[in-house]
Amino acid sequence: MRKKELQIFVYEYDTVLELPERDQKLIFAAREASENAYAPYSKFYVGAALMLENGLIIKGNNQENADFTDGICAERVALFYANANYPNAKVEAMAVTAKNSNGLIKDPSKPCGSCRQAIVEAEARFKHPIRLILDGAKKIMVVENAESLLPFAFKPDALG
Numbered sequence: 001m002r003k004k005e006l007q008i009f010v011y012e013y014d015t016v017l018e019l020p021e022r023d024q025k026l027i028f029a030a031r032e033a034s035e036n037a038y039a040p041y042s043k044f045y046v047g048a049a050l051m052l053e054n055g056l057i058i059k060g061n062n063q064e065n066a067d068f069t070d071g072i073c074a075e076r077v078a079l080f081y082a083n084a085n086y087p088n089a090k091v092e093a094m095a096v097t098a099k100n101s102n103g104l105i106k107d108p109s110k111p112c113g114s115c116r117q118a119i120v121e122a123e124a125r126f127k128h129p130i131r132l133i134l135d136g137a138k139k140i141m142v143v144e145n146a147e148s149l150l151p152f153a154f155k156p157d158a159l160g
């Protein structure tokens with residue numbers, strides 16, 4: 001029997017202004033994207049913004065449906081749009097934010113399991129880590145890649 005320890009690095013910032021300028025820009029784009037979220041049911045407005053290697057910023061937001069299970073998260077809207085329209089552009093980073101009726105959520109917004117799986121796929125596809133910048137009023141968290149939030153992920157190489 002072997003007991004192994006997994007380590008993940010999380011960088012925490014008290015305010016947006018402590019982050020490098022490129023990450024600040026991405027957070028502001030995500031906040032802007034959250035303004036256009038279609039979330040009449042949850043009233044939880046999520047925004048995601050991706051930075052592509054070609055410098056383009058792609059925005060997405062959650063899109064809900066009266067048939068609740070047919071909605072989709074902001075992260076996947078942004079990622080799938082980017083992959084559909086710029087299939088050869090590596091995704092460098094993604095900022096995620098959310099607001100509710102009280103404004104910007106306190107704790108940083110973290111991608112759900114399905115979004116983590118989709119982001120890990122993009123990391124595998126482009127052989128490039130995607131820095132995740134998770135925005136919140138109390139603090140901002142940065143992790144170096146999506147896989148650190150989804151250890152032992154199911155990845156393309158599992159298919160053999």
Ligand code: THU
Binds near residue numbers: 039042044063073
């Ligand atoms: N949501 C996202 O857009 N991203 C996440 O990472 C978590 C949840 C959306 C889905 C739904 O529209 C609303 O937030 C409440 O769950």
